[in-house]
Amino acid sequence: MSRSGVARTIDHDEFDPIGTLALVVLYFVVLTVMWLFTYFVEFLGHGPTVVGLLPLG
Amino acid sequence: MTRLFVDEYPGQARLVRAAFLNSFVALAIGATFGLIQAFHRTDIYRFLPSPDYYTVLTGHGVFLVISFVIFFLVGLFHWAITDSLGQRPSRAWLSWGWYGLMSLGTLIIAASILGGFMEEPPEVLGAPLSADVLFTFYAPLQANPLFYLGLIVFFAGTWLAGADWFRTWLTWKGEHPGKRIPLPAFMVLTTMIMWYLGSIGVIVSLVAFLVPWSFEVIPGVNPLLTRTLFWFFGHMVVYFWVLPAYLLWYNVLPTLSGGRLFSDPLARVVFILFVLLSTPVGIHHQYMDPGIAEGFKFVAMTNTMFLLLPSLLTAFTVVASMEHGARQRGGAGTFGWIRALPWKDPAFTGMALAGAVFAFGGFTGIVNAGMNINYLVHNTLWIPGHIHTQVGTATALSLMAGSYWLVPQLTGNRLVGRRIALFQVVTWFLGIVFMTNAMYRSGLFGVPRRTAEPQYSFEYDVGIGSMGELNAQIALGGTLLFVATVLFLGVMLLTVLNRDSEPLVDGTIPPALSGPEDSPRILDNLKLWAAIAIVLLVLAYALPLASVIQGGGLHGQDIRPYPVVLVDAVQHAGTILGVPIH
Amino acid sequence: MRIHTYEKLWLAGSFVLIVGFIVTVTYGSVGLGIDMIGEEADGVSPDEISSDERFSEPRVEQVGENEYEVYVVAMTFIFQPDPIEVPANSEVTFYVTSRDVIHGFEVPGTNINSMAIPGQVAELTVEFDEPGTYGVICNEYCGPQHHTMEGSLVVTPEWEFSQTELEVDAPESVAQGDEIDLTATVSNGLLETHESTVNVTIGSQTTEQSITVDGESSENVSVTVDSDELGPGEHDWTVSVDDQEESGTITVGNETDTTESVPASVGTETVSVTMNPADPTRASRGVGYP
Structure with a gap:
């Protein structure tokens, strides 16, 4: 059943995975944005946070 | 029209079916427990006393991640080794031997856990039959000795299984000198090397400390030491759970998509990276532990971040393989090809959705790995959110989807209810989205994991939304997941009974676009990778373990066992007096 | 080894991500001074707690101008002292140990979070700028009544704080x-x-x-x-x-x-x-x- 829908054969050198590249670039952006949000907004925004013994300003 | 595994290797098919049967029975019990938890925690419906919640929770963890996943894994690996090498194991008794040991171990563990439901558990081996210690069994919480013994028997079974597959490979190697190891077999062998190295930690903890301690041969344990030994094993094991899904994504998903694997060499590199990096990272589960220096935690963090590499590479290779299939099926455009994928095939859709969930779960794993940001999420509901997207979906849903493809080949029966199966995988996906979304959000404002009643006298600072809405999502998600489990088990049962039929599935796996010939032979040098992995392990763990032993001793100081068995007595004394029962 | 150009690009992107994550965390440690719980504090075995000068009397103690130390003992199924009272605009160092099994010490809604391991002492320093009332919970399963293990932390306005x-x-x-x-x-x-x-x-x-x-x-x-x-x-x-x-x-x-x-x-x-x-x-x- 799995092969029945195949309409043409594409070998390695003809195959240009541009869609995959687009998806992983999107993933890169999403990861970066979510990471920055989680670290700087969710984490650093919800103090108090454990700190070293810094002199109080 | 097709070659069927059951026709070529009827004896091996029987063993794989037996392993899957154990796996699915464990899934049924574990999923039922999960449903109970979803309603108990959220206080939507409670019919058990809260102390029994922890018996349920222990069972949910152990039956699902030990029994369900690992029995499926050994079945899948046995199929993969036999099928890809074209080689039967040389000794049937050895194969049935590991299956028997694993089954026996599971029964012993199950008895010790389920005994916890009894009003007055019987005395077994000098202690009441109970093991409410959760999946992590942190000492000095103490289970009945049977719990630890059962785990040892189970581990012995898995080691023997690995030995069986290595023997099969060595026989094959002798008959095929100079040939590259077929990819599925390569994945099985590397995964087992990882398992051997990583499980040493927990086996030492069980054999040298917990078992003698539970028999009162040694007076105490160093809780930080047994905990560190557990996590020596504990992060490797999550990859052990995920790698069967990887095996399916690399070998089966491309062909289901109508294409071929994009790169065999990178698949090998990915598995080698798991052998090298999945164990020297366990300390990232102990960022909040006193007694472990910050420096060791930083090393664990960098190692863990580099462990992202094999998963990020997998994302590319697997998606490119799917894209190849979609374009061969006539798909076009930068994103338009996605529509050309076989979305009506439950095996394909299940694995694709599992992969999508894994990609998001990967992000939450990065947060867990991020050392100081761990203060935000440590031991909150965020963590089980992560676990349920990863092992609970990337693995579980891939294994269910894989079953739709593999079980017909193991039984010679046609899959019953393809549409129900498709509905099943989508239901699971929706269930996990609801449940983990609520878990992640709850974790961010501090709702703890592993508790029967996360309702306290203070109010959580929920932010957007409300506690009621989040609880409703958890209960709804848990219900959908339970329904999906029932549907899956129903489809499996009907398929097994569907005797007078011909499977529609083709078990042939087409060669990769870029095959093993494109990669250096050194990738197949398993001894080399095992040796490097050992060096990395020693580098990562020698100093921390030495420091933990130096700090707290091998057997701890005056630390008494805390048997979690006398539920009623402990409940009263603990609440009223605030003192532990010794 | 043959690797597709796009995949090489992705490999490079992956390294950028990995290094970026490590850099962020390092910035938190070095730049912002977020400290990890480590092995600085000496351990104390459960039997010595009642004679240990730090933990025999779980308490809040002023140790300097706006500097306080809190000695917390976790045990099934309570925290001592309870409530923990500290003034706002202060730097508070918690020392947390356990008398029996492994517990957690978490203040929900903040980044105060630690394990309490028998034999070990967790040391964590926190700055409280604003007054407020928080819960303290055990976030590691510790026995049948784990879910009842709760305390409270009160940060009082500086001028109201006294001992x-x-x-x-x-x-x-x-x-x-x-x-x-x-x-x-x-x-x-x-x-x-x-x-x-x-x-x-x-x-x-x-x-x-x-x-x-x-x-x-x-x-x-x-x-x-x-x-x-x-x-x-x-x-x-x-x-x-x-x-x-x-x-x-x-x-x-x-x-x-x-x-x-x-x-x-x-x-x-x-x-x-x-x-x-x-x-x-x-x-x-x-x-x-x-």
Whole structure:
């Protein structure tokens, strides 16, 4: 059943995975944005946070 | 029209079916427990006393991640080794031997856990039959000795299984000198090397400390030491759970998509990276532990971040393989090809959705790995959110989807209810989205994991939304997941009974676009990778373990066992007096 | 090895991500000073807790200007001390250990989060800028009543924060005509001098006295009332200072069995001067008024 829908054969050198590249670039952006949000907004925004013994300003 | 595994290797098919049967029975019990938890925690419906919640929770963890996943894994690996090498194991008794040991171990563990439901558990081996210690069994919480013994028997079974597959490979190697190891077999062998190295930690903890301690041969344990030994094993094991899904994504998903694997060499590199990096990272589960220096935690963090590499590479290779299939099926455009994928095939859709969930779960794993940001999420509901997207979906849903493809080949029966199966995988996906979304959000404002009643006298600072809405999502998600489990088990049962039929599935796996010939032979040098992995392990763990032993001793100081068995007595004394029962 | 150009690009992107994550975390550590719980604090075994100078008395202790140390003992299924009270605008170092099994120490809604492992001591320093009330929960399963393990953390406004303790020494009864001497001992647990007001009420009479107590010491406040002004019978008294309050009853009779008033000193046990309610008539028994 799995092969029945195949309409043409594409070998390695003809195959240009541009869609995959687009998806992983999107993933890169999403990861970066979510990471920055989680670290700087969710984490650093919800103090108090454990700190070293810094002199109080 | 097709070659069927059951026709070529009827004896091996029987063993794989037996392993899957154990796996699915464990899934049924574990999923039922999960449903109970979803309603108990959220206080939507409670019919058990809260102390029994922890018996349920222990069972949910152990039956699902030990029994369900690992029995499926050994079945899948046995199929993969036999099928890809074209080689039967040389000794049937050895194969049935590991299956028997694993089954026996599971029964012993199950008895010790389920005994916890009894009003007055019987005395077994000098202690009441109970093991409410959760999946992590942190000492000095103490289970009945049977719990630890059962785990040892189970581990012995898995080691023997690995030995069986290595023997099969060595026989094959002798008959095929100079040939590259077929990819599925390569994945099985590397995964087992990882398992051997990583499980040493927990086996030492069980054999040298917990078992003698539970028999009162040694007076105490160093809780930080047994905990560190557990996590020596504990992060490797999550990859052990995920790698069967990887095996399916690399070998089966491309062909289901109508294409071929994009790169065999990178698949090998990915598995080698798991052998090298999945164990020297366990300390990232102990960022909040006193007694472990910050420096060791930083090393664990960098190692863990580099462990992202094999998963990020997998994302590319697997998606490119799917894209190849979609374009061969006539798909076009930068994103338009996605529509050309076989979305009506439950095996394909299940694995694709599992992969999508894994990609998001990967992000939450990065947060867990991020050392100081761990203060935000440590031991909150965020963590089980992560676990349920990863092992609970990337693995579980891939294994269910894989079953739709593999079980017909193991039984010679046609899959019953393809549409129900498709509905099943989508239901699971929706269930996990609801449940983990609520878990992640709850974790961010501090709702703890592993508790029967996360309702306290203070109010959580929920932010957007409300506690009621989040609880409703958890209960709804848990219900959908339970329904999906029932549907899956129903489809499996009907398929097994569907005797007078011909499977529609083709078990042939087409060669990769870029095959093993494109990669250096050194990738197949398993001894080399095992040796490097050992060096990395020693580098990562020698100093921390030495420091933990130096700090707290091998057997701890005056630390008494805390048997979690006398539920009623402990409940009263603990609440009223605030003192532990010794 | 043949690797597609796009995949090489992705490999490079992956490295950028990985290094980026590590850099962010390192910035948090080095740039912002976020410290990990480590192995700095000496361990204490559960049996030594009751004789350990840090943990035998779980408490909040001032150690410097705006600097406090909190010694927390976790055990099934409570935290000590409870509540934990610290002032705002302070730097507080928690030392957390466990008396029995592995517990957690989490303040939901903040980034205060630690394991409490028997034998080990977790050290974590936190700055509290704003007043507020928080829950403290155990976030590691510790036994059948784990879900009941809860404490609280109160960050009080700086000006309201004190570590004042009050002891009052007062006679239970005096003969008609004698003077009533009541002595309140106010001790200040803080390092700095503490200024406050002691309020004393005896019967219908009220007096107020400002006191200044040096750091880590105590002051006595004595109040003398002529019993004739109160008249015979029972008279309630109350002494309060900061958030502390003591109260009792004095009986004025015409007997001579007065209690000797012993000046209190720091370190003496608090004497509860409440009369035995089961015997309320004791003072009026005996000889009647002439």
